[in-house]
Amino acid sequence: xxxxxxxxxxxxxxxxxxxxxxxxxxxIILEVLGRGLxxxxxxxxxxxxxxxxxxxxxxxPMIFSTxxxxxxxxxxxxxxxxxxAIYMAEYAKKGRINNFIxxxxxxxxxxxxxxxxxxxxxxxxxxxxxxxxxxxxxxTLAILNLPILLRSTEEAIKLVPDTYREASMSxxxxxxxxxxxxVVPSAxxxxxxxxxxPIGRIVGESAAIIYTVGVFVRNVPLNPFDxxxxxxGYIWARQAxxxxxDWKTIVNGGAALLLIMVxxxxxxxxxxxxxxxxxxxxxxxxx
Amino acid sequence: xxxxxxxxxxxxxxxxxxxxxxNLTVDIVEKTRSAFAxxxxxxxxxxxxxxxxxxxxxxxxxxNGVELLARQAPVAIDLRTIIVIxxxxxxxxxxxxxxxxxxxxxxxxxxxxxxxxMAEDMDEMFTRSAKMLVRAxxxxxxxxxxxxxxxxxxxxxVDRINRSFFTSTNRxxxxxxxxxxRIVMIARFLERxxxxxxxxxxxxxxxxxxxFIT
Amino acid sequence: xxxxxxxxxxAEGMTVEKKMEIQNLSxxxxxxxxxxxxxxxxPARRITALIGPSGCGKSTLVRCLNRMNDLIxxxxxxxxxxxxxxxxxxxxxxxxxxxRRVGMVFQRPNPFPKSIYENVAYGPKLxxxxxxxxxxxxxxxxxxxxALWNEVKANLRESGQxxxxxxxxxxxxxxxxxxxxxxxxxxxxxSAIDPVATQLIEDLMAELKENYTMVIVTHNMQQxxxxxxxxxxxxxxxxxxxxxxxxxxxxxxxxTNPVDERTERYITGRFG
Numbered sequence: 197x198x199x200x201x202x203x204x205x206x207x208x209x210x211x212x213x214x215x216x217x218x219x220x221x222x223x224i225i226l227e228v229l230g231r232g233l234x235x236x237x238x239x240x241x242x243x244x245x246x247x248x249x250x251x252x253x254x255x256x257p258m259i260f261s262t263x264x265x266x267x268x269x270x271x272x273x274x275x276x277x278x279x280x281a282i283y284m285a286e287y288a289k290k291g292r293i294n295n296f297i298x299x300x301x302x303x304x305x306x307x308x309x310x311x312x313x314x315x316x317x318x319x320x321x322x323x324x325x326x327x328x329x330x331x332x333x334x335x336t337l338a339i340l341n342l343p344i345l346l347r348s349t350e351e352a353i354k355l356v357p358d359t360y361r362e363a364s365m366s367x368x369x370x371x372x373x374x375x376x377x378x379v380v381p382s383a384x385x386x387x388x389x390x391x392x393x394p395i396g397r398i399v400g401e402s403a404a405i406i407y408t409v410g411v412f413v414r415n416v417p418l419n420p421f422d423x424x425x426x427x428x429g430y431i432w433a434r435q436a437x438x439x440x441x442d443w444k445t446i447v448n449g450g451a452a453l454l455l456i457m458v459x460x461x462x463x464x465x466x467x468x469x470x471x472x473x474x475x476x477x478x479x480x481x482x483x
Numbered sequence: 484x485x486x487x488x489x490x491x492x493x494x495x496x497x498x499x500x501x502x503x504x505x506n507l508t509v510d511i512v513e514k515t516r517s518a519f520a521x522x523x524x525x526x527x528x529x530x531x532x533x534x535x536x537x538x539x540x541x542x543x544x545x546x547n548g549v550e551l552l553a554r555q556a557p558v559a560i561d562l563r564t565i566i567v568i569x570x571x572x573x574x575x576x577x578x579x580x581x582x583x584x585x586x587x588x589x590x591x592x593x594x595x596x597x598x599x600x601m602a603e604d605m606d607e608m609f610t611r612s613a614k615m616l617v618r619a620x621x622x623x624x625x626x627x628x629x630x631x632x633x634x635x636x637x638x639x640x641v642d643r644i645n646r647s648f649f650t651s652t653n654r655x656x657x658x659x660x661x662x663x664x665r666i667v668m669i670a671r672f673l674e675r676x677x678x679x680x681x682x683x684x685x686x687x688x689x690x691x692x693x694x695f696i697t
Numbered sequence: 698x699x700x701x702x703x704x705x706x707x708a709e710g711m712t713v714e715k716k717m718e719i720q721n722l723s724x725x726x727x728x729x730x731x732x733x734x735x736x737x738x739x740p741a742r743r744i745t746a747l748i749g750p751s752g753c754g755k756s757t758l759v760r761c762l763n764r765m766n767d768l769i770x771x772x773x774x775x776x777x778x779x780x781x782x783x784x785x786x787x788x789x790x791x792x793x794x795x796x797r798r799v800g801m802v803f804q805r806p807n808p809f810p811k812s813i814y815e816n817v818a819y820g821p822k823l824x825x826x827x828x829x830x831x832x833x834x835x836x837x838x839x840x841x842x843x844a845l846w847n848e849v850k851a852n853l854r855e856s857g858q859x860x861x862x863x864x865x866x867x868x869x870x871x872x873x874x875x876x877x878x879x880x881x882x883x884x885x886x887x888s889a890i891d892p893v894a895t896q897l898i899e900d901l902m903a904e905l906k907e908n909y910t911m912v913i914v915t916h917n918m919q920q921x922x923x924x925x926x927x928x929x930x931x932x933x934x935x936x937x938x939x940x941x942x943x944x945x946x947x948x949x950x951x952x953t954n955p956v957d958e959r960t961e962r963y964i965t966g967r968f969g
Contacts, residue, residue: 357807359803359805359807360807360809360810362765362768362803362807363803363807363808363809363869363872364809364819365765365768365796366763366765366796366800366801366803366873367796367797367800367819367820367823367872367873367876368793368794368796368797368820368823368824368876369793369819369823370793373823377819378809381810381811382809382810487896487899487900487923488900488903489900489903489923490923549953550949550953553922553949553952553953554922554923554948554949554952555922555923556919556922556923
């Protein structure tokens with residue numbers, strides 16, 4: 197076969213693979229939405245509270261818990277990640293410390309989430325005596341997400357061109373001022389994008405939070421020390437133990453709603469990133 | 484939007500310098516004419532002493548011209564202008580030197596009397612040569628090729644007068660010969676001044692058209 | 698090699714004062730010696746050009762003047778550099794202050810991803826200027842001195858990175874001017890911008906000479922000839938050797954009648 201023919205074959209193969217990947221994704225989305233979209237869009241479902249017995253329960257507390265959990269977990273892990281990333285990218289530079297940290301993080305990243313869950317139970321729920329609550333879950337998830345968030349944040353910071361740092365320092369700025377005023381603001385869109393994957397993981401995490409936050413709690417959590425039932429875990433629990441006659445509806449609706457939530461969060465994060473970038477570029481100058 | 488302001492400023496200065504030098508030279512020719520007409524020894528001496536000023540100008544123009552060429556890499560009209568300015572300054576310096584020669588000859592003419600016809604002819608040569616220098620300067624300032632070409636015609640008149648002096652040596656007595664020879668020498672100097680003006684005209688034509696004139 | 702110095706006589710026969718002096722300077726990146734035993738003067742309110750083929754150490758040398766080389770690991774310096782007579786390598790010398798007094802414009806324009814206003818206001822804010830009127834006035838005067846004000850005065854809130862290459866470089870110059878430096882270093886400032894914009898910047902430098910001492914590194918000899926008052930020629934004799942100063946003198950002399958044969962061969966294009 198000639199080179200041209202091989203080229204055609206290769207093109208076809210890659211097209212096919214691409215289509216297969218999209219097709220699988222499409223299939224999953226359509227399946228889930230197909231089964232639960234009607235329920236998911238039903239206001240009684242979204243805003244109603246779950247029933248202990250009987251059908252017609254909603255999942256509002258679960259939605260609320262999940263969002264609360266996202267906020268808490270990100271609030272815990274993001275500053276740590278940014279701080280550590282700044283250290284690794286700006287101060288520590290080369291050397292064994294960095295490599296060691298990276299090695300530890302990579303190892304951590306491969307652990308199954310159930311291990312984090314058990315760790316969370318042992319430390320936050322039991323040892324700290326917090327009992328089952330959102331905070332325990334948030335901390336657990338923060339640790340869970342640390343490897344990937346730290347890596348992505350570090351990448352975002354490393355992507356800031358050295359020329360900005362040079363320019364800043366040549367104007368008489370200290371290293372810390374340069375980081376604060378130039379590097380981090382420049383890296384912020386990248387950092388915001390870096391949180392998307394962790395957020396997705398938080399929303400979808402079940403194993404880690406079942407043991408640390410709760411499963412069949414029906415009230416809306418008001419403070420971090422309240423126990424709660426984030427959505428993913430609740431869906432799993434209903435699927436496993438039924439409990440109410442319309443458990444199937446709840447499961448399908450919950451799954452569909454979970455998918456929708458993830459999409460919304462994703463688009464919000466991108467929009468926020470873009471807006472920040474534009475706002476920062478325009479700055480606070482004169483008319 | 485104008486760029487290279489520094490270069491253009493320096494070019495303007497060079498331009499003004501050569502104009503000043505030219506006016507100085509025309510002035511010197513005038514003074515020489517007057518010194519000759521009155522056979523004035525002191526005036527002639529002053530002209531000889533004043534040559535330094537002209538030499539200073541040509542040196543300054545040379546140095547600045549070379550610096551501009553080396554540092555600014557001028558092209559086109561700027562390049563030709565600088566080259567022509569430098570050449571004109573050489574010609575002007577030679578004209579001033581010729582006036583010095585004339586002045587020295589004037590000093591050696593003390594005690595002689597010049598007949599009115601001869602004095603008239605000499606005065607005519609002085610005037611025409613000075614006029615040619617002025618015309619050349621005008622041609623330079625106005626970038627006027629026609630005026631530059633005119634110089635050739637004006638030179639013909641000067642040549643004619645010069646030759647008439649030569650031929651008149653045929654018809655003179657022994658005593659007159661001595662004076663005639665000195666006059667012819669001075670006429671020769673004036674004729675060369677006129678030639679320099681013609682050459683300047685040719686340089687100016689090169690500056691304007693970019694073509695070499697031989 | 699001893700360099701040739703020419704002292705310029707200013708008015709009343711006084712010599713031009715030295716703003717900075719480089720004395721027997723050598724610099725090492727780890728074990729590699731980049732430049733060796735360089736001695737030359739940077740006269741006040743004049744433009745000094747550093748020329749030479751690629752890799753001869755011009756950028757290295759100029760980055761020593763504001764100690765930007767300190768930011769690279771493993772850099773070591775021998776010899777001395779003084780600013781207004783005081784050694785900048787003296788233990789405890791405030792490098793932050795040095796970098797305000799000795800500003801730098803880089804090869805590729807590097808405005809921050811901020812607005813034009815914020816770019817120019819960055820430096821003044823560093824020294825604690827907060828009041829809006831003061832900042833406004835500094836931004837305006839700096840942009841005017843950089844010959845950029847008229848082009849951007851209606852768009853100060855727009856990103857500095859939306860400007861053309863030449864405008865961005867002038868923005869960087871304005872940014873440096875805003876901290877009121879005494880010396881401005883230009884590291885091949887025009888190599889990434891178009892010829893007309895280059896001319897504008899050269900004209901700008903001629904104007905800035907009135908108030909600022911400038912050093913320009915350039916691989917463009919004609920630019921050095923046009924723009925500078927003093928020129929220093931650096932050269933690496935053989936591969937692996939450090940860059941050395943071959944000749945230093947008034948630009949006019951260097952370009953009409955250089956002393957060293959190597960200088961003449963370089964500027965006439967016979968090598969490098």
